[in-house]
Amino acid sequence: QDGIEEFRIGILGGENAQDRLNSHECLKEYTEEALGVPVKLFAPADYDGVIQGLLGGTIDMAWLGASAYAKTYLDDPEAVEPVLVKINLDGSYGYHSIGFARKDSNIASLDDMAGKKFGFGDPNSTSGYLIPSIEIPQETGATMENGDYFGEVVFTGGHEQTIVAVNNGDVDGGVTWADGQGNWEDGYNSGALRKAVDAGLIDMNDLVEIWRSKPIPEGPIVLRKALPQEVKATMTQLIDGMYDEDRDCTYNISAGESLGFDPISHDAYLSIIDARKSKSQ
Amino acid sequence: MLRIEQLTKTFGRNTAVDAATVAVDKPMMIGIIGRSGAGKSTLLRMLNRLTDHTSGRVSCEGREVTALRGAEKRAWQADCAMIFQQFNLVPRMDVVSNVLHGTLNRRSTLATLFNLFPAADIHRAIDILDRLGIAEHAPKRAEALSGGQQQRVAIARALMQDPKIILADEPIASLDPMNAQIVMDALRRIHEEDGRTVIANLHTLDTARRYCDRVIGMLHGRIVFDGTPEQLTTGVARDIYGADAGFSEAATSTAIEPVETAPERAVHGAKAIV
Amino acid sequence: MLRIEQLTKTFGRNTAVDAATVAVDKPMMIGIIGRSGAGKSTLLRMLNRLTDHTSGRVSCEGREVTALRGAEKRAWQADCAMIFQQFNLVPRMDVVSNVLHGTLNRRSTLATLFNLFPAADIHRAIDILDRLGIAEHAPKRAEALSGGQQQRVAIARALMQDPKIILADEPIASLDPMNAQIVMDALRRIHEEDGRTVIANLHTLDTARRYCDRVIGMLHGRIVFDGTPEQLTTGVARDIYGADAGFSEAATSTAIEPVETAPERAVHGAKAIV
Amino acid sequence: MSGGRVAAVRDDYMELTRRKRLYSGILLAVFVALMVSGFMVADARNAGGFWDGWTNVLDFPRVVVAEAAEKAGELPGHLIAFFPALIETINIAAVSTLFGVLGGALLSMLSTRGLARWPRLIPLFRRMMDVMRAIPEIVIALVLIFVLGGGPVPAMIAIAFHTVGALGKLFSEVNENASLKPVEGLASVGATWTQRMVLGVMPQVAPNYLSYALLRFEINIRASAILGFVGAGGIGYELKNAMSWGQGQYDESAAIFLLLFATIVTFDQVSSLARDRLTHGRKSEMLHQ
């Protein structure tokens, strides 16, 4: 098969669906110009929607989280290949999973969380589930099973829900993502906390950080392997060069300030894949 | 005792009862006659406060009936039992429960919802049923009874209310002559033995003549006759029924046996049925 | 022309029709009588191939009717129209469409599925309806017609089939005497004017006597009588109906006017109805 | 009848037929056009096309079944592990059906002519039921999750809210067929409104109410499973998490699915049996409402 008739881009959650589509409108235009075929944007309700789309061959490109990429790879190694990764303002490409709790609940560290209710985000999220579910037991020395260390462990469904749940006291502590740079009061420079602060949802004075993971590699932009070679090359080149071409569009598609994208390969995610594999046993 | 003054009811532009004035000074059995649409039912329903009046007043032993509201109105309804042409029982409930409904006003709502009627009431209900000759049907569902039996259950419910006044809206219109007589006999006996006032809408002249102490005739909502049965001549009846000269009383008769006071008419009536 | 030989139908252990043998050599009007359960309907249904036979054979002008299958069987059904006691029309469709159903066998399936019938057929249908006196009801829904009119629509559908034989299973059993006569007259006229064979199950003796050239009597599935109406004496009728001496023909009569051939019996019948 | 009149009948009928054919032709054409163009629009707007996708329909079940079969030994354990979640789902459905029946009965009586406590407010109560029926459960559930926090209660309230509207409408139809005579009889003895309703109306309508309530219960089980999927707890929540994680937990997904399927089928059968006994409910109007 030499050509394609259309190009379909999947966009992960974090913002409301329509905003996501809007902020990718510029990418759509560039892509249509570069490939000469119609481009469609999709904003499924959760991580799994995009993953299933990639696996089923109904989505050609997406920016995945590391864990989501691992899942895609484990389900079908021939489905997608990572091509690019976002570079932070300081040149790194990692971020952190941040554990946090309400200040007035007198929880200041993981130790205080014993017997309490703990909230993950989406099961396919790297920072919202995979990494903390591996690193936290290492610290507590107990599993994440209900009643083992924590009184109860739940999935809230996503980063936003975790933040609101902690803020409301529905769960005593939870994990979400942040770049870990800048001030706690602002919700750091970027990440789910920052967005919540900007939206006026939470007051960081009410919250405390109780745990922080080791740096987590930023998720890759992936392309479906079955795409024709020149399509993959064109798309990689397009996004790689986006930072120099159009800062605004880069800001839009990378959900904040960044230095654009760098190439990356499968090997960067081996450790995450291993982590995920170990959780799947 | 019971005083109806200028009582009027209009439905839209239609005046169903027009300035009815009646005074009842001692317990008696009153029959109201008149042709269909004359306003008989409406008058009775206003007395029981099932229908609100438009103007005028009803008072009874110092109570301004037409002014009562809420609980007081319901208390009046309890004192003034009503019997309907279609019995208006709860068909799927047993006979005793239907009779006990007569005490609803006196008992607390909650208790009655849970079927908590005092044993004394239950016994009294059975006694009343016995008095009306249908005690053996006590546990049956009301719908399983014949029309005449159901009407007697309705009377039992009325008696259970221990009312001062019993209103009966064409109590025998849905009954065959045999049952009609049993029911009218029961009403008469209640009047005589208990001394309660009974006001019954009747659609047959001979029944009114035979059972009532006083007859009220209505036409187009107005009371056009009020007197003893003796005063109710065929000419008066024609006026009440607004009938032309061809009017024959026999057409409205349901008697099954010759009425003593008017044997020739009853025979006439009996023939018309066969 | 039509030849029924040793035709038998058993339902489980019950023999509905037992070795029936009949030969029809020229178009005639045949009445089949017998009491309920005698097997009349089953016989007719086997002729139309609505019910499969158990043994024996039916042949008609060289066609071995009982051996036909698929399209050939349907072609035979088209040649051998059937009229039912309950009319068996499509009540929600208009009269003309119902009549047009008589052509279903001849027209292509696809066209008919979309209700596309040739204009010529529609005209013929209306002519037939006119012949039966119900043309003005053509656009109405079948269910809007009276029983007698519906049966005439059914006859119209049968005629629309342009059949050699018309089978009628108690065509007048659901009709009042007035309509019954109209329908039987129509069948007779069809036989006389078009020269079609009509075989009708009838539940009244006088109808059979009055309208048929030949009467077949059935009892317990067997043909126990086959002859002219004249040969059908009251004694024979008693045998057919398996009745005791108290049997009175009048009980089965539905005539509304004296029948010429047997005036005294019809008067008898007329009295019984009043 | 003269030939002229037959001709007139003929012409009239032909005209009628032509008109009818035209109308049904147009209707059919419009319907087909809507279906086809609708399909094409949906197909174009979908990520994967229908013609490419339908051969892959079994992909996902195949993966799930393969993993479940591989770990068949763990299945009974999973079934037990997820049983409490199933109970929670059933509880949500049961409690919301209970409240729905109570609220629906009340609202239906308030909005039936002849029974209403405040006859003037009938239109108000009717509109109230319409609105309650129209708002999808998921909307109420999500709002309540925001206010009350996640868990079964928001789902329960959301489903109960909807159920009140749906059952209220059906109940008021039942009420309309109830005889007013007993009610009037009770009114004449001075019974309160509550007494009239409970003693006079309930005995008449109870079998129909029960039949509708059973059907609603069955529907609410599905609804509560779906709401679990958006964060309201129960078996839907477990299913979503297991399904999202994917490979490694497909055996759990399969177990949850089995539980859910068995439950739905069981209640479906039980309720239709029970309803057949009570009376015939109108399923078409009930499902999904």
Next chain:
Amino acid sequence: MTMTADNAPDLRAQAGRLFRRKRLTAFGIPLLVLVYLVYAVFAFDVPGLIRTADPENGRTLIRDSYSYKTHVSRDNRSGEVSVAIEGERKGQYPDGTAPGWVALGETTVITLDGGGIVTFGPDEVSYDIPGYGLVTARPGNGGANATFPTEELPEWINASKNRVAITTDEARLTITRRKTEVFRYETGWELFFFTLDSPYHGVGPGEIAARAMSGELPAIWNDFWHNRMWRHADVAWALFETVLMAFLGTFGAALVALPLAFLAARNFTPLMIVQQVARRFFDFFRGVDALIWTIVLARAFGPGPLTGALAILVTDTGSFGKMFSEALENVDGRQIEGLQSTGAKPVQRYRFGVIPQVTPVLLSQVLYFFESNTRSATVIGAITGGGIGLLLTQAMITQKDWEEVTYYIVLVVLMVFAMDWFSGWLRRRLIRGDDSGH
């Protein structure tokens, strides 16, 4: 009218027993319900819920649903002041412009409704709170550096070294090292019709009408329809997509289920096996539930309205199959036999003997489903990614923009109302008006 002395006690005892039995049910059933509800209270952890439930959230939600907030923010490093509705880029006032209550300048002065005045000076930020006093802050490297008029802080001031938040009835002020921000709530759905960059923003309805008449209608419409804040075009499309899913799903299911229903109907399929297989097939489709079909189909078809439509189609095929086959089992066989006797082919028998009979029943069932499926499509859309359901749930999950949520809810309810009305109308028209059996 007698009761012999000896059967009286008997009847009384009988009635007594009757009432004991009645009381038992009268108490028993409510008691069982009550016990169950008490169990449910604990099973659902209602006490815990009451403890953690936050009425404040409810209040925020209600207030947000009918009001919008304007953010006036000062970048504490550069001193630049920007004004934006909902703090969104799309709602930003062009440089140098601001609503009337914000006076831009060397020192920006913000006058609030309750008489409070906030100033953003070159180095200092202040908030003069009526009835409390003046709060000043010099945000910078040392933190917020705020000074308050009282020692003891009221509960509506939440201050730490690095961050100060003051919430009053008239506005909210937050100060961090990086940024100072004032949120002011105002009633209404600002920018609902036109965004700030549109020339029609703030123009009265009369004037708009006049200008529309004078040939600007396309431009006005364009500005409204493509409003970047409220995105009317996208919302309209989403509504359409939802109805489309319901339409395709319902009617597709009806078309698929009709022939299959014949297989499951006792009177049309003599083969027990075929019948049973068809019925189990329907049970399976129904039992699996739209939810799971959505997940299964999403893999094959990806996100989008088609997937939702197919999920509805599959589930409803099961429901329709069952209901249709029941309707078919109730058909009147005489009509069919009448046609059979004319030699009609089987297909013709079904067409004229069966279809006209079942059409009214089936049609009304299908239309009922169509109406209720618009509601289901909202939910399915939320899962599979399409339609108004996705917009709604996403707007809710991200928990800002409650006014948009309100807007979507109103639209969904109106949509369902409209479908309710439409299907009722169609049902009345088609079933009454159809007299040829189509």
